[in-house]
Amino acid sequence: MNVYDSSRISDMLQKEGYEPTVKQTEADIVLFNTCHIREKAAEKLFSDLGRAKLIADERAEHGKNTVIGVVGCVVQAEDTQIIKRAPFVDFALGPLMYHKIPEVLHQIKTNKERQSVVNTDFPAESKFDYLPENKAQGACSFLAIQEGCNNFCTYCVVPYTRGVEYSRPVAEVLTEARRLLDTGTLEINLLGQNVNSYHGEDENGHERDLAYLLHRVAELDGIKRIRYTTSYPADMSDELIACHKDIPTLMPYLHLPIQSGSDRILKAMNRRHTSGDYLRIVEKLKKANPNIGMSSDFIVGFPGETDADFRQTLDVVNQVKYIQAFSFKYSRRAGTPAAVMDNQVEEKVKKERLEILQNLLFDYQTEFNRNCVGKVMPVLLEQKGRHKGQLIGRTPYMQNLHVETNGANLNKIIEVKVAEATTNSLTGKEI
Ligand code: 5AD
Numbered sequence: 001m002n003v004y005d006s007s008r009i010s011d012m013l014q015k016e017g018y019e020p021t022v023k024q025t026e027a028d029i030v031l032f033n034t035c036h037i038r039e040k041a042a043e044k045l046f047s048d049l050g051r052a053k054l055i056a057d058e059r060a061e062h063g064k065n066t067v068i069g070v071v072g073c074v075v076q077a078e079d080t081q082i083i084k085r086a087p088f089v090d091f092a093l094g095p096l097m098y099h100k101i102p103e104v105l106h107q108i109k110t111n112k113e114r115q116s117v118v119n120t121d122f123p124a125e126s127k128f129d130y131l132p133e134n135k136a137q138g139a140c141s142f143l144a145i146q147e148g149c150n151n152f153c154t155y156c157v158v159p160y161t162r163g164v165e166y167s168r169p170v171a172e173v174l175t176e177a178r179r180l181l182d183t184g185t186l187e188i189n190l191l192g193q194n195v196n197s198y199h200g201e202d203e204n205g206h207e208r209d210l211a212y213l214l215h216r217v218a219e220l221d222g223i224k225r226i227r228y229t230t231s232y233p234a235d236m237s238d239e240l241i242a243c244h245k246d247i248p249t250l251m252p253y254l255h256l257p258i259q260s261g262s263d264r265i266l267k268a269m270n271r272r273h274t275s276g277d278y279l280r281i282v283e284k285l286k287k288a289n290p291n292i293g294m295s296s297d298f299i300v301g302f303p304g305e306t307d308a309d310f311r312q313t314l315d316v317v318n319q320v321k322y323i324q325a326f327s328f329k330y331s332r333r334a335g336t337p338a339a340v341m342d343n344q345v346e347e348k349v350k351k352e353r354l355e356i357l358q359n360l361l362f363d364y365q366t367e368f369n370r371n372c373v374g375k376v377m378p379v380l381l382e383q384k385g386r387h388k389g390q391l392i393g394r395t396p397y398m399q400n401l402h403v404e405t406n407g408a409n410l411n412k413i414i415e416v417k418v419a420e421a422t423t424n425s426l427t428g429k430e431i
Pocket residue numbers: 037038155156157257259297298299328329330331332333
């Protein structure tokens with residue numbers, strides 16, 4: 001979601017006359033888009049800000065002004081604390097307020113005395129109504145269709161930082177999707193913190209779900225691949241599952257976080273599903289499309305997690321055989337209910353469990369990749385490789401694939417026979 005937000009911010013700044021640069025010493029404005037989901041991500045901001053300040057000071061010696069801004073969820077959570085810790089920050093805006101950047105830049109320029117601007121409102125209007133026209137982020141583009149979350153998992157900051165659920169209207173999503181396709185996108189990844197609870201209004205004012213929206217997106221001219229991220233198990237409706245059978249452009253890959261395999265822990269996490277519910281959904285998905293590959297998020301060391309609970313997580317992994325997954329140590333987030341639970345798990349235990357889980361996940365991922373050897377797969381080539389004549393693309397299963405091919409194939413889909421596989425990537429030959 002932050003990659004998407006950053007691209008919308010970049011569109012907005014370009015409309016204001018700015019251009020992107022890869023050299024920070026050239027930048028008149030430096031903007032940090034931040035994540036608050038785990039402590040490590042949030043802490044990184046302050047060391048990055050320190051570095052930005054040094055460069056800004058150097059530029060000042062040459063008479064150049066630098067505006068330093070922070071956006072995203074860390075701002076929402078820390079509010080004015082950001083300015084207290086880093087007083088040189090010119091502005092800080094929450095994730096629902098970034099459409100205000102041009103206004104804030106103007107305000108900063110016209111202010112007689114230097115004054116930092118902080119805004120963490122949850123506005124009544126949608127920021128999407130104020131953003132300039134989007135354009136493709138490349139052959140694959142993200143498109144936010146939903147934001148915020150009402151689930152309140154006890155470990156998670158999202159409902160506090162991104163606010164309550166909001167679904168963008170169907171027509172608005174389709175307009176943005178058409179623009180992405182017109183400017184070179186072949187694959188659209190529909191985004192939302194809880195994307196499958198999408199309930200946007202259609203052109204006649206009727207509330208529509210994600211299954212309906214997927215069918216509408218699939219009808220657009222030029223769309224080759226569709227994905228949606230991230231889904232909540234309890235919101236996997238039968239209609240949505242059927243899309244995996246009925247829509248050929250919907251990729252056979254689904255990121256569906258379970259977090260833990262223990263029903264006791266899932267309850268303490270306030271997840272509205274058991275491991276059994278989850279496994280039944282996976283079964284239905286496999287019935288709808290036997291080729292579907294599953295992905296998930298896991299948290300180890302949630303307060304009160306015992307060895308037996310942890311083993312149940314490993315059991316789920318052994319049953320689902322994920323083709324890819326993300327796993328994290330539980331990170332205590334101020335303001336969430338789990339942060340004050342009195343049965344916190346020791347860091348050492350979290351570390352051990354994470355290692356065991358990741359080794360198991362990597363084994364399944366490697367096995368899946370190895371089984372692809374000899375198969376022919378359509379690969380969407382997204383970027384140049386390190387070697388001359390090499391391009392890197394993605395298979396339908398989100399695997400990175402390296403192939404030697406004509407540079408003109410960049411941003412195209414070609415058929416590749418997989419020759420080699422490691423845990424993280426494939427190599428193949430164009431056929
Ligand atoms: N600690 C560790 N992981 C977390 N996640 C969310 N909150 C926390 C936390 N406090 C993970 C979940 C979620 C993913 C985006 O981040 O697994 O699905």
